[in-house]
Amino acid sequence: MTAPGLFVSFEGIDGSGKSTQARHLAESLRARGREVVLTREPGGSPGAEEIRALVLQGAPDRWSAETELLLFTAARRDHLERTIRPALASGQTVICDRFADSTRMYQGLRREDLRGTVDALHRLMIGLEPDLTFLIDMDPQAALTRAKARATAEERFEDFGLGLQQRLRAGFLALAREFPQRVVVIDGARAPEVVAAEIRASLDARHPA
Template sequence: MPDFVGRFITLEGGEGAGKSTQLRALATVLRAHGIEVVETREPGGSEGAEAIRALLLTGGQDRWSPRAEALLFAAARADHVEKTIRPALARGAWVLSDRFLDSSRAYQGQGALTDADIVMLHRIGSNGFLPDRTLFLTLPETEAENRTRARDGDATDRIGGRDRDFHRTVADAFARFAAQEPERVRAIDASGAAADITDRLMAALADLLP
Protein backbone atom coordinates (compact mmCIF):
# COMPACT_ATOMS: atom_id res chain seq x y z
CA MET A 1 0.00 0.00 0.00
CA PRO A 2 1.29 3.53 -0.74
CA ASP A 3 2.28 5.72 2.20
CA PHE A 4 0.18 8.58 0.83
CA VAL A 5 -3.16 8.84 -0.93
CA GLY A 6 -2.59 9.95 -4.50
CA ARG A 7 -4.10 13.31 -5.39
CA PHE A 8 -4.72 14.91 -8.76
CA ILE A 9 -4.36 18.71 -8.76
CA THR A 10 -4.83 20.91 -11.82
CA LEU A 11 -3.79 24.51 -12.35
CA GLU A 12 -6.04 26.49 -14.66
CA GLY A 13 -6.36 30.04 -15.92
CA GLY A 14 -5.81 32.23 -18.94
CA GLU A 15 -2.59 33.13 -20.71
CA GLY A 16 0.02 34.76 -18.45
CA ALA A 17 -1.53 33.68 -15.13
CA GLY A 18 1.68 31.94 -14.05
CA LYS A 19 0.46 28.34 -14.05
CA SER A 20 3.76 26.77 -15.11
CA THR A 21 5.80 28.79 -12.61
CA GLN A 22 3.46 28.01 -9.76
CA LEU A 23 3.23 24.33 -10.66
CA ARG A 24 7.00 24.03 -10.23
CA ALA A 25 6.86 25.93 -6.94
CA LEU A 26 4.04 23.75 -5.62
CA ALA A 27 5.93 20.61 -6.58
CA THR A 28 8.94 21.80 -4.58
CA VAL A 29 6.85 22.49 -1.47
CA LEU A 30 5.00 19.18 -1.68
CA ARG A 31 8.23 17.24 -2.11
CA ALA A 32 9.49 18.92 1.06
CA HIS A 33 6.49 17.26 2.76
CA GLY A 34 7.85 13.89 1.59
CA ILE A 35 5.29 13.46 -1.18
CA GLU A 36 6.15 12.00 -4.58
CA VAL A 37 5.08 14.55 -7.19
CA VAL A 38 4.58 14.08 -10.92
CA GLU A 39 4.59 17.31 -12.95
CA THR A 40 2.70 17.20 -16.22
CA ARG A 41 0.81 19.36 -18.70
CA GLU A 42 -1.93 19.47 -21.29
CA PRO A 43 -2.07 18.99 -24.12
CA GLY A 44 0.70 16.48 -23.53
CA GLY A 45 1.98 14.51 -20.58
CA SER A 46 2.38 11.16 -22.34
CA GLU A 47 4.09 10.06 -25.53
CA GLY A 48 0.90 9.97 -27.56
CA ALA A 49 -0.47 13.19 -26.08
CA GLU A 50 2.77 15.06 -26.76
CA ALA A 51 2.54 14.03 -30.42
CA ILE A 52 -0.99 15.44 -30.55
CA ARG A 53 0.21 18.62 -28.79
CA ALA A 54 2.54 19.34 -31.69
CA LEU A 55 -0.41 19.06 -34.08
CA LEU A 56 -2.66 21.28 -31.97
CA LEU A 57 -0.35 24.19 -31.19
CA THR A 58 1.36 24.69 -34.54
CA GLY A 59 0.12 25.86 -37.90
CA GLY A 60 -2.38 28.52 -38.88
CA GLN A 61 -5.53 29.51 -37.01
CA ASP A 62 -7.59 27.57 -39.55
CA ARG A 63 -5.56 24.36 -39.37
CA TRP A 64 -8.31 22.56 -37.43
CA SER A 65 -12.05 23.06 -37.34
CA PRO A 66 -13.51 23.57 -33.83
CA ARG A 67 -14.83 20.00 -33.82
CA ALA A 68 -11.56 18.44 -34.96
CA GLU A 69 -9.66 20.49 -32.38
CA ALA A 70 -11.94 19.36 -29.57
CA LEU A 71 -11.60 15.72 -30.62
CA LEU A 72 -7.81 16.00 -30.68
CA PHE A 73 -7.76 17.49 -27.18
CA ALA A 74 -10.04 14.71 -25.92
CA ALA A 75 -7.83 12.04 -27.51
CA ALA A 76 -4.68 13.55 -26.00
CA ARG A 77 -6.34 13.68 -22.59
CA ALA A 78 -7.50 10.06 -22.79
CA ASP A 79 -3.91 8.92 -23.38
CA HIS A 80 -2.58 11.25 -20.67
CA VAL A 81 -5.02 9.91 -18.08
CA GLU A 82 -4.40 6.27 -18.98
CA LYS A 83 -0.62 6.33 -19.37
CA THR A 84 0.52 8.97 -16.85
CA ILE A 85 -2.06 10.19 -14.36
CA ARG A 86 -3.81 7.03 -13.18
CA PRO A 87 -0.60 4.97 -12.74
CA ALA A 88 0.96 7.75 -10.65
CA LEU A 89 -2.11 8.08 -8.45
CA ALA A 90 -2.23 4.32 -7.96
CA ARG A 91 1.23 4.35 -6.39
CA GLY A 92 0.31 7.24 -4.07
CA ALA A 93 1.90 10.13 -5.96
CA TRP A 94 0.43 13.58 -6.33
CA VAL A 95 -0.02 14.63 -9.95
CA LEU A 96 0.14 18.34 -10.77
CA SER A 97 -1.08 19.23 -14.24
CA ASP A 98 -0.75 22.52 -16.07
CA ARG A 99 -4.28 22.53 -17.58
CA PHE A 100 -6.85 19.74 -17.88
CA LEU A 101 -10.55 19.40 -18.74
CA ASP A 102 -11.55 22.89 -17.62
CA SER A 103 -9.25 24.40 -20.25
CA SER A 104 -11.04 22.42 -22.95
CA ARG A 105 -14.37 23.58 -21.54
CA ALA A 106 -13.22 27.21 -21.52
CA TYR A 107 -11.34 27.27 -24.83
CA GLN A 108 -13.23 24.78 -27.00
CA GLY A 109 -16.67 24.96 -25.39
CA GLN A 110 -17.63 28.22 -27.04
CA GLY A 111 -18.94 28.88 -30.53
CA ALA A 112 -19.48 25.70 -32.53
CA LEU A 113 -19.44 23.46 -29.44
CA THR A 114 -21.09 23.78 -26.06
CA ASP A 115 -19.78 23.00 -22.60
CA ALA A 116 -22.01 19.92 -22.59
CA ASP A 117 -20.33 18.73 -25.82
CA ILE A 118 -16.87 18.98 -24.27
CA VAL A 119 -17.98 17.21 -21.09
CA MET A 120 -19.49 14.42 -23.21
CA LEU A 121 -16.22 13.96 -25.12
CA HIS A 122 -14.42 13.74 -21.78
CA ARG A 123 -16.89 11.15 -20.52
CA ILE A 124 -16.23 9.04 -23.61
CA GLY A 125 -12.45 9.48 -23.71
CA SER A 126 -11.53 9.56 -20.01
CA ASN A 127 -14.60 8.09 -18.30
CA GLY A 128 -15.40 11.49 -16.76
CA PHE A 129 -12.26 11.50 -14.61
CA LEU A 130 -11.92 14.75 -12.60
CA PRO A 131 -9.21 16.34 -10.41
CA ASP A 132 -9.38 16.29 -6.63
CA ARG A 133 -8.79 20.04 -6.68
CA THR A 134 -8.53 22.65 -9.42
CA LEU A 135 -6.67 25.88 -8.68
CA PHE A 136 -7.90 28.68 -10.93
CA LEU A 137 -5.31 31.47 -11.08
CA THR A 138 -6.97 34.84 -11.60
CA LEU A 139 -5.27 37.95 -12.91
CA PRO A 140 -6.54 41.31 -14.27
CA GLU A 141 -6.67 41.31 -18.07
CA THR A 142 -4.02 44.00 -18.59
CA GLU A 143 -1.56 42.35 -16.22
CA ALA A 144 -2.09 38.97 -17.89
CA GLU A 145 -1.46 40.51 -21.32
CA ASN A 146 1.73 42.20 -20.11
CA ARG A 147 3.02 38.95 -18.62
CA THR A 148 2.24 37.03 -21.80
CA ARG A 149 3.97 39.64 -23.94
CA ALA A 150 7.05 39.63 -21.70
CA ARG A 151 7.17 35.83 -21.85
CA ASP A 152 6.42 35.20 -25.52
CA GLY A 153 7.01 38.43 -27.40
CA ASP A 154 5.37 37.89 -30.78
CA ALA A 155 5.90 34.10 -30.73
CA THR A 156 2.46 32.94 -29.59
CA ASP A 157 1.00 29.54 -30.44
CA ARG A 158 -2.17 29.19 -32.52
CA ILE A 159 -4.44 29.20 -29.45
CA GLY A 160 -2.65 31.77 -27.30
CA GLY A 161 -2.56 34.14 -30.26
CA ARG A 162 -6.33 34.50 -30.54
CA ASP A 163 -7.90 37.92 -30.00
CA ARG A 164 -8.74 39.72 -26.76
CA ASP A 165 -12.47 38.97 -26.94
CA PHE A 166 -11.75 35.25 -27.18
CA HIS A 167 -9.50 35.32 -24.10
CA ARG A 168 -12.04 37.43 -22.20
CA THR A 169 -14.67 34.76 -22.88
CA VAL A 170 -12.23 32.11 -21.66
CA ALA A 171 -11.66 34.02 -18.39
CA ASP A 172 -15.42 34.35 -17.89
CA ALA A 173 -15.83 30.61 -18.39
CA PHE A 174 -13.20 29.77 -15.76
CA ALA A 175 -14.90 32.14 -13.29
CA ARG A 176 -18.22 30.42 -13.98
CA PHE A 177 -16.73 26.97 -13.28
CA ALA A 178 -15.37 28.22 -9.94
CA ALA A 179 -18.79 29.55 -8.98
CA GLN A 180 -20.56 26.34 -10.04
CA GLU A 181 -18.14 23.88 -8.39
CA PRO A 182 -16.66 25.64 -5.32
CA GLU A 183 -15.59 22.41 -3.63
CA ARG A 184 -13.39 21.35 -6.54
CA VAL A 185 -12.45 24.67 -8.17
CA ARG A 186 -10.79 27.34 -6.03
CA ALA A 187 -10.12 30.80 -7.45
CA ILE A 188 -6.68 32.07 -6.38
CA ASP A 189 -5.38 35.63 -6.76
CA ALA A 190 -2.27 35.30 -8.96
CA SER A 191 -1.05 38.87 -8.52
CA GLY A 192 1.89 39.91 -6.37
CA ALA A 193 5.08 38.11 -5.38
CA ALA A 194 5.49 34.53 -6.60
CA ALA A 195 6.10 33.20 -3.09
CA ASP A 196 2.87 34.78 -1.84
CA ILE A 197 0.93 33.15 -4.67
CA THR A 198 2.43 29.77 -3.78
CA ASP A 199 1.34 30.26 -0.16
CA ARG A 200 -2.23 30.95 -1.35
CA LEU A 201 -2.21 27.79 -3.46
CA MET A 202 -0.91 25.68 -0.58
CA ALA A 203 -3.62 27.08 1.68
CA ALA A 204 -6.20 25.92 -0.88
CA LEU A 205 -4.72 22.39 -0.68
CA ALA A 206 -4.36 22.23 3.11
CA ASP A 207 -7.36 19.94 3.61
CA LEU A 208 -5.87 17.37 1.19
CA LEU A 209 -2.41 17.17 2.72
CA PRO A 210 -1.49 13.99 4.63
Protein backbone atom coordinates (compact mmCIF):
# COMPACT_ATOMS: atom_id res chain seq x y z
CA MET A 1 0.00 0.00 0.00
CA THR A 2 1.06 3.56 -0.62
CA ALA A 3 1.95 5.40 2.57
CA PRO A 4 -0.25 8.40 3.31
CA GLY A 5 1.26 11.70 2.28
CA LEU A 6 2.26 14.69 4.36
CA PHE A 7 0.08 17.80 4.54
CA VAL A 8 1.86 21.11 5.25
CA SER A 9 0.18 24.51 5.33
CA PHE A 10 1.53 28.05 5.42
CA GLU A 11 -0.30 30.83 7.23
CA GLY A 12 0.25 34.49 8.01
CA ILE A 13 -1.08 37.96 7.47
CA ASP A 14 -1.15 39.50 4.00
CA GLY A 15 2.37 40.29 2.77
CA SER A 16 4.13 38.08 5.32
CA GLY A 17 6.00 36.10 2.66
CA LYS A 18 4.21 32.80 3.20
CA SER A 19 3.58 32.22 -0.52
CA THR A 20 7.28 32.66 -1.27
CA GLN A 21 8.22 30.26 1.51
CA ALA A 22 5.67 27.67 0.40
CA ARG A 23 7.23 27.75 -3.04
CA HIS A 24 10.78 27.49 -1.64
CA LEU A 25 9.85 24.45 0.44
CA ALA A 26 8.19 22.75 -2.52
CA GLU A 27 11.30 23.30 -4.65
CA SER A 28 13.58 22.03 -1.88
CA LEU A 29 11.57 18.84 -1.35
CA ARG A 30 11.34 18.14 -5.07
CA ALA A 31 15.12 18.48 -5.28
CA ARG A 32 15.31 15.72 -2.66
CA GLY A 33 13.13 13.47 -4.78
CA ARG A 34 9.78 13.95 -3.07
CA GLU A 35 6.58 14.19 -5.05
CA VAL A 36 5.04 17.52 -4.09
CA VAL A 37 1.73 19.21 -4.86
CA LEU A 38 1.97 22.98 -4.30
CA THR A 39 -1.48 24.49 -4.00
CA ARG A 40 -3.32 27.45 -2.49
CA GLU A 41 -6.52 28.64 -0.87
CA PRO A 42 -8.91 29.87 -1.83
CA GLY A 43 -8.30 27.90 -5.02
CA GLY A 44 -6.37 24.80 -5.87
CA SER A 45 -9.08 23.23 -8.03
CA PRO A 46 -11.07 24.64 -10.97
CA GLY A 47 -14.24 25.29 -8.96
CA ALA A 48 -12.35 26.73 -6.01
CA GLU A 49 -10.43 29.09 -8.31
CA GLU A 50 -13.75 30.48 -9.54
CA ILE A 51 -14.80 31.15 -5.95
CA ARG A 52 -11.41 32.80 -5.32
CA ALA A 53 -12.26 35.55 -7.77
CA LEU A 54 -15.52 36.18 -5.91
CA VAL A 55 -14.04 36.52 -2.44
CA LEU A 56 -10.72 38.27 -3.12
CA GLN A 57 -11.90 40.96 -5.53
CA GLY A 58 -14.28 43.86 -5.11
CA ALA A 59 -15.12 46.26 -2.31
CA PRO A 60 -14.33 45.29 1.30
CA ASP A 61 -18.04 45.20 2.17
CA ARG A 62 -18.96 43.03 -0.82
CA TRP A 63 -19.74 40.04 1.41
CA SER A 64 -20.68 39.63 5.04
CA ALA A 65 -18.42 37.49 7.22
CA GLU A 66 -21.11 34.79 7.23
CA THR A 67 -21.32 34.69 3.44
CA GLU A 68 -17.53 34.61 3.17
CA LEU A 69 -17.44 31.64 5.54
CA LEU A 70 -19.82 29.68 3.32
CA LEU A 71 -17.94 30.61 0.14
CA PHE A 72 -14.53 29.71 1.59
CA THR A 73 -15.87 26.41 2.93
CA ALA A 74 -17.37 25.54 -0.46
CA ALA A 75 -14.04 26.31 -2.14
CA ARG A 76 -12.17 24.25 0.47
CA ARG A 77 -14.47 21.27 0.05
CA ASP A 78 -13.91 21.21 -3.72
CA HIS A 79 -10.16 21.65 -3.20
CA LEU A 80 -10.16 18.81 -0.67
CA GLU A 81 -12.07 16.42 -2.95
CA ARG A 82 -10.23 17.14 -6.18
CA THR A 83 -6.68 17.98 -5.12
CA ILE A 84 -5.68 17.44 -1.51
CA ARG A 85 -7.11 14.03 -0.62
CA PRO A 86 -6.11 12.34 -3.93
CA ALA A 87 -2.54 13.61 -3.55
CA LEU A 88 -2.27 12.49 0.08
CA ALA A 89 -3.76 9.10 -0.76
CA SER A 90 -1.06 8.56 -3.38
CA GLY A 91 1.69 9.37 -0.86
CA GLN A 92 2.55 12.86 -2.09
CA THR A 93 3.43 15.86 0.05
CA VAL A 94 0.83 18.61 -0.18
CA ILE A 95 2.00 22.16 0.54
CA CYS A 96 -0.89 24.58 0.81
CA ASP A 97 -0.68 28.37 0.89
CA ARG A 98 -3.44 28.98 3.50
CA PHE A 99 -5.98 26.48 4.79
CA ALA A 100 -8.66 26.46 7.51
CA ASP A 101 -6.63 28.56 9.97
CA SER A 102 -7.09 31.54 7.65
CA THR A 103 -10.85 31.14 7.82
CA ARG A 104 -10.66 30.88 11.61
CA MET A 105 -8.86 34.21 11.58
CA TYR A 106 -10.27 36.28 8.72
CA GLN A 107 -13.93 35.37 9.19
CA GLY A 108 -13.77 34.39 12.87
CA LEU A 109 -12.13 37.71 13.81
CA ARG A 110 -14.27 39.94 11.61
CA ARG A 111 -17.22 38.69 13.64
CA GLU A 112 -15.80 37.49 16.93
CA ASP A 113 -18.81 35.28 17.63
CA LEU A 114 -18.23 33.32 14.40
CA ARG A 115 -15.21 31.28 15.52
CA GLY A 116 -17.42 28.51 16.88
CA THR A 117 -19.39 28.44 13.64
CA VAL A 118 -16.16 28.28 11.63
CA ASP A 119 -14.94 25.29 13.62
CA ALA A 120 -18.29 23.51 13.52
CA LEU A 121 -18.58 23.91 9.75
CA HIS A 122 -14.98 22.76 9.34
CA ARG A 123 -15.65 19.58 11.33
CA LEU A 124 -18.82 18.89 9.37
CA MET A 125 -17.61 19.60 5.82
CA ILE A 126 -13.79 19.34 5.84
CA GLY A 127 -12.61 17.19 8.76
CA LEU A 128 -8.90 17.51 8.00
CA GLU A 129 -6.09 19.49 9.61
CA PRO A 130 -2.54 19.83 8.28
CA ASP A 131 0.15 17.66 9.79
CA LEU A 132 2.27 20.79 10.20
CA THR A 133 1.56 24.51 9.81
CA PHE A 134 4.21 27.19 9.41
CA LEU A 135 3.02 30.58 10.62
CA ILE A 136 5.16 33.27 9.02
CA ASP A 137 5.08 36.11 11.54
CA MET A 138 5.75 39.71 10.48
CA ASP A 139 5.11 43.28 11.57
CA PRO A 140 1.66 44.21 10.22
CA GLN A 141 2.67 47.60 8.84
CA ALA A 142 5.66 46.21 6.96
CA ALA A 143 3.62 43.29 5.67
CA LEU A 144 0.73 45.49 4.53
CA THR A 145 3.12 47.83 2.71
CA ARG A 146 4.60 44.83 0.92
CA ALA A 147 1.16 43.42 0.09
CA LYS A 148 -0.13 46.70 -1.34
CA ALA A 149 3.01 47.10 -3.44
CA ARG A 150 2.05 43.99 -5.40
CA ALA A 151 -0.84 45.98 -6.93
CA THR A 152 -2.97 43.00 -7.94
CA ALA A 153 -6.73 42.76 -8.36
CA GLU A 154 -6.91 40.52 -5.26
CA GLU A 155 -6.63 43.20 -2.58
CA ARG A 156 -10.03 43.06 -0.95
CA PHE A 157 -8.74 42.02 2.47
CA GLU A 158 -5.75 44.38 2.35
CA ASP A 159 -8.27 47.18 1.79
CA PHE A 160 -9.69 46.60 5.27
CA GLY A 161 -6.55 48.40 6.48
CA LEU A 162 -3.88 48.11 9.14
CA GLY A 163 -6.29 47.56 12.03
CA LEU A 164 -7.47 44.23 10.64
CA GLN A 165 -3.89 43.10 9.93
CA GLN A 166 -2.91 43.87 13.53
CA ARG A 167 -5.86 41.86 14.86
CA LEU A 168 -5.03 39.03 12.47
CA ARG A 169 -1.42 38.86 13.62
CA ALA A 170 -2.51 38.67 17.26
CA GLY A 171 -5.08 36.05 16.34
CA PHE A 172 -2.61 33.89 14.43
CA LEU A 173 -0.16 33.99 17.35
CA ALA A 174 -2.97 32.98 19.71
CA LEU A 175 -3.80 30.13 17.33
CA ALA A 176 -0.19 28.94 17.53
CA ARG A 177 -0.54 28.77 21.31
CA GLU A 178 -3.82 26.89 20.91
CA PHE A 179 -2.27 24.26 18.61
CA PRO A 180 1.41 24.08 19.69
CA GLN A 181 1.95 20.56 18.34
CA ARG A 182 0.92 21.61 14.83
CA VAL A 183 1.76 25.30 14.40
CA VAL A 184 5.37 26.49 14.20
CA VAL A 185 5.97 30.26 14.34
CA ILE A 186 8.71 31.49 12.00
CA ASP A 187 10.13 35.02 12.07
CA GLY A 188 9.46 36.29 8.54
CA ALA A 189 11.37 39.58 8.91
CA ARG A 190 14.71 37.99 7.98
CA ALA A 191 16.22 37.27 4.58
CA PRO A 192 14.07 34.79 2.61
CA GLU A 193 16.85 32.21 2.37
CA VAL A 194 17.35 32.30 6.16
CA VAL A 195 13.63 31.79 6.71
CA ALA A 196 13.57 28.96 4.17
CA ALA A 197 16.47 27.17 5.88
CA GLU A 198 14.73 27.31 9.26
CA ILE A 199 11.52 25.93 7.73
CA ARG A 200 13.36 23.01 6.14
CA ALA A 201 15.16 22.20 9.39
CA SER A 202 11.91 22.37 11.34
CA LEU A 203 10.15 20.06 8.86
CA ASP A 204 13.03 17.59 8.94
CA ALA A 205 13.00 17.53 12.74
CA ARG A 206 9.27 16.80 12.94
CA HIS A 207 8.71 14.70 9.81
CA PRO A 208 12.01 13.22 8.61
CA ALA A 209 11.89 11.75 5.11
